[in-house]
Amino acid sequence: MNNYQPTSHTMQDGAVVNGLAARSDREATERKEALVAQAGMEAVVEIRDLTKTYKLGQTKVRALRGVSLAVQRGEFVAIMGPSGSGKSTLMNLVGCLDRPTSGEYRLTGKTVSKMPADELADIRNQQIGFVFQGFNLLTRATALKNVVLPLMYAGLSGQEQLRRARKMLQLVGLGARMNHKPAELSGGQQQRVAIARALVNNPALLLADEPTGNLDSRTSLEVMVVLQALNQRGLTILLVTHDADIAAFTKRQVVFRDGRIVRDEVVAAPRLAEVDWLATRQSTRIQHVAHVQADSARESEAESQ
């Protein structure tokens, strides 16, 4: 049986791996593993023919209808598509928050699709970081405390927990805001605390479902600068977004429609969030200078009258 689903993923090495036309599953797997090893690639996510059907009383909602997807270490993938197309359902499955109705899912080489719930929870805690649209921070705790929380069960000393949390906050550019509570931070800063919290356990994969959904465009840029920098350091990221401008900062775009992947393309030249962010700073400065000039012109006009 030739069950291996080639995808239209066009990344150079990926095309070789994903485009295999194999005579048997086993042969396909062996050839793929050999090629992956040869290319020095490592699959973080491997999904084959995944389906998810929700039952609501008598009705069945087929949220995913046979999805195959491979994500290699170091990729930055935008998951796009209209509302209800199955994006969050996919993220829940990839994030081990839920189990598929059928199909196979391997996370960093381990088959997780049939794992019992307790093992799934362990895998989730060790391997996955989540960031959501609402930042879900503890409002009464400082940024540092919020980031320390996931480490409390990791069997580390209190000092080591604080050291790691501080390092992570520095990495997302919040070294000077560690003792602020969420209400004392901007939206972008709050989301960066949430990113630090998601990554403090050193997961293999960051899943972000509309992380900029609640933010204005300039603050969204601030979050994308951080995500691009983390990806540059090797972090694998899957990011759900409705916004083509946000997807332009990623390296690959996977588009869903009615529970299926309808497009899977490499972004030839991802935009650099930092460049765009600096440009907004520049234009804010130019606007500011223009305001000051207009004000002083008005003042001198008033004085001469």
Ligand SMILES: Nc1ncnc2c1ncn2[C@@H]1O[C@H](COP(=O)(O)OP(=O)(O)OP(=O)(O)O)[C@@H](O)[C@H]1O
């Ligand atoms: N827990 C659930 N029970 C029943 N149906 C569900 C459940 N979760 C999602 N669905 C349905 O599954 C389909 C896919 O939903 P999903 O949340 O994955 O869409 P989405 O692409 O994330 O949409 P959005 O962009 O609006 O967030 C939708 O038709 C939705 O109504």
Ligand SMILES: [Mg+2]
């Ligand atoms: Mg959703």
